[in-house]
Amino acid sequence: MAVNRNVVDRALAVLRTLPRVSLYNLKDHEHRKKRSARGQHGGGTHGHGKKFRQNYLPLGFESGNTPFHLRFGMEKYYKRYRLEREYPPVSLLMLQKMIDTNRLDTTQPIDLSSICNSGVYSMNINFNHHGVNLTDEEGFDQFCAKINIEVQWASEGAIAAIERNGGVITTSYYDPLCLHAVTDPARFFLKGDPIPKRMIPPEDAIEYYSSADNRGYLADPEKVSLARLALAQKYGYELPKIEDDPDYTMLTMRKDPRQIFYGLEPGWVVSLKDKAILKPKDKELLEYYRT
Amino acid sequence: MMQNISKLFRNCGHRFLLPKFPMSTLESIESNPLDSELVPPSSSLAKSLNFKRKLESMPPNMEPKQAWLENLNTTDEEKISILELHPQVFGSMPRIDVIHKNVRWQTFYGRMDLHQAASRAELPGGGRKPWPQKGLGRARHGSNRSPLFYNGGKSHGPRAPKSYFYMLPYDLRILGLTTTLSVKLAQDDLHIVESLDIPTDDQQYIEELVQTRMWGPSVLFVDEQDVMPENITKATENIGHFNLMPAYGLNVFSMLKHDTLVLTLAALNRIEHQLLLNIHRNKNGKHQFRYMPSHH
Numbered sequence: 001m002a003v004n005r006n007v008v009d010r011a012l013a014v015l016r017t018l019p020r021v022s023l024y025n026l027k028d029h030e031h032r033k034k035r036s037a038r039g040q041h042g043g044g045t046h047g048h049g050k051k052f053r054q055n056y057l058p059l060g061f062e063s064g065n066t067p068f069h070l071r072f073g074m075e076k077y078y079k080r081y082r083l084e085r086e087y088p089p090v091s092l093l094m095l096q097k098m099i100d101t102n103r104l105d106t107t108q109p110i111d112l113s114s115i116c117n118s119g120v121y122s123m124n125i126n127f128n129h130h131g132v133n134l135t136d137e138e139g140f141d142q143f144c145a146k147i148n149i150e151v152q153w154a155s156e157g158a159i160a161a162i163e164r165n166g167g168v169i170t171t172s173y174y175d176p177l178c179l180h181a182v183t184d185p186a187r188f189f190l191k192g193d194p195i196p197k198r199m200i201p202p203e204d205a206i207e208y209y210s211s212a213d214n215r216g217y218l219a220d221p222e223k224v225s226l227a228r229l230a231l232a233q234k235y236g237y238e239l240p241k242i243e244d245d246p247d248y249t250m251l252t253m254r255k256d257p258r259q260i261f262y263g264l265e266p267g268w269v270v271s272l273k274d275k276a277i278l279k280p281k282d283k284e285l286l287e288y289y290r291t
Numbered sequence: 292m293m294q295n296i297s298k299l300f301r302n303c304g305h306r307f308l309l310p311k312f313p314m315s316t317l318e319s320i321e322s323n324p325l326d327s328e329l330v331p332p333s334s335s336l337a338k339s340l341n342f343k344r345k346l347e348s349m350p351p352n353m354e355p356k357q358a359w360l361e362n363l364n365t366t367d368e369e370k371i372s373i374l375e376l377h378p379q380v381f382g383s384m385p386r387i388d389v390i391h392k393n394v395r396w397q398t399f400y401g402r403m404d405l406h407q408a409a410s411r412a413e414l415p416g417g418g419r420k421p422w423p424q425k426g427l428g429r430a431r432h433g434s435n436r437s438p439l440f441y442n443g444g445k446s447h448g449p450r451a452p453k454s455y456f457y458m459l460p461y462d463l464r465i466l467g468l469t470t471t472l473s474v475k476l477a478q479d480d481l482h483i484v485e486s487l488d489i490p491t492d493d494q495q496y497i498e499e500l501v502q503t504r505m506w507g508p509s510v511l512f513v514d515e516q517d518v519m520p521e522n523i524t525k526a527t528e529n530i531g532h533f534n535l536m537p538a539y540g541l542n543v544f545s546m547l548k549h550d551t552l553v554l555t556l557a558a559l560n561r562i563e564h565q566l567l568l569n570i571h572r573n574k575n576g577k578h579q580f581r582y583m584p585s586h587h
Contacts, residue, residue, distance in 0.1 A: 005352065011385050012477040015385050015474060016477055016479070021385075021387065021478065026390055026547075027387060
């Protein structure tokens with residue numbers, strides 16, 4: 001709670017001179033709204049007075065014969081709202097803060113699991129939230145971490161800021177079933193279900209995730225390296241060489257398009273209690289989970 | 292496979308990570324009073340010692356609060372050493388409204404209103420039309436138990452049982468505890484003692500102790516465990532306004548009901564630890580901290 005410590009100390013000092021706080025001198029804030037009078041004796045005009053301005057209709061009164069719902073045409077502001085995917089944003093500044101406060105480990109690849117486990121970011125799958133939207137509106141100039149990050153949506157500026165610092169960014173899609181596992185792995189593993197296979201993006205998203213400009217996870221890697229160069233020229237920075245980087249293996253770690261956790265494959269069952277991993281042997285299962 | 296497991300725990304292990312504050316502001320600690328093996332120093336020994344406490348997750352911009360560590364083995368007050376108290380527990384803003392909300396919640400959530408007024412259906416009789424509909428010049432009535440009648444039923448009267456149960460938000464309950472502890476400390480109504488061991492089980496001893504130290508009149512003694520020392524149990528048994536309470540039962544209402552609050556060192560450690568844990572715990576999206584009434 002951000003309170004001025006001087007104010008708190010002064011308040012506590014004042015309290016020393018006041019009578020003892022007990023059950024008999026407590027008082028709540030006066031925030032109760034007065035309910036307008038009802039019934040036979042108290043009711044009546046409800047604040048409209050007597051006999052004056054009687055030509056004005058009370059606010060909200062519906063006159064005429066056409067009902068309200070037929071008088072105006074329908075305007076569907078939220079027509080496709082339930083169907084549209086949402087990506088709650090994380091700004092570059094927030095990402096930098098999460099790194100500075102040790103909530104994210106930059107020596108390992110950062111993905112949706114680690115961002116959710118930081119505890120600062122929250123998303124609700126029931127509201128069609130599909131992951132992180134990395135924005136560059138705040139912290140474009142301040143961002144200075146070299147990371148390998150996987151987000152679900154990224155602006156061009158955010159991609160430039162990550163790559164300017166020698167980092168790698170990928171945008172990848174998780175279907176809602178996978179999102180349950182990715183956003184809270186501990187809860188998912190306690191269920192004892194096999195790790196689901198990641199589905200391909202829906203029709204309206206497949207273009208985004210296979211585009212090199214968006215660093216999509218389905219894009220051609222060669223086109224991605226060209227796009228990295230093009231973006232560096234557009235924003236006017238020199239692209240650091242990842243091949244010469246000491247963290248080369250970390251920076252080039254990528255998930256398989258069917259995989260949702262680093263180091264774990266779809267179809268495996270993780271037992272937190274026994275600290276063991278069970279792998280399928282059945283041919284049909286192997287065929288199903290094959291990437 | 293071991294490699295896989297280590298990666299797995301990396302992915303799911305950060306949930307209860309506390310934000311790391313720079314600990315350089317703290318002095319070096321010789322002893323950790325949270326250890327159960329470490330007994331607080333006896334009064335004779337501890338006079339020379341400055342009994343230090345380790346304050347966990349201490350924010351860098353705050354200064355610790357201070358209180359005396361006192362004894363109970365003599366009726367006269369003996370100050371053993373100065374203790375440092377965590378400012379987030381013992382120096383929070385004295386929000387009287389938050390204390391009020393807590394007290395109101397504590398008095399209301401167990402209340403069951405059994406007031407009931409009989410409706411016209413529950414009263415005997417009233418089935419006969421009291422007088423004919425027409426011809427008498429009187430108002431028409433169909434039942435002498437109608438709500439209009441004297442001795443009639445009550446319409447929209449109180450119906451039992453009525454529950455006043457509600458749950459105060461979790462953070463407000465935590466804030467209520469820290470606020471009340473801060474208020475008690477600020478008003479010199481909080482005393483910290485080594486332990487609740489007193490030399491005799493005499494009632495007069497504890498009465499004299501409270502009187503000479505200008506405590507009370509009502510005093511709440513809080514120890515860590517619910518098994519209290521025998522002497523103080525016997526000494527306070529017949530005094531209604533001296534009460535013993537374990538640390539896990541500490542609540543806003545009882546603290547305010549008693550004028551003076553006496554904590555043992557072990558209880559202090561326990562209370563401070565639990566409250567800090569709940570202040571700093573990452574509650575983001577965690578539903579177990581919220582009261583969710585079941586749907587009927």
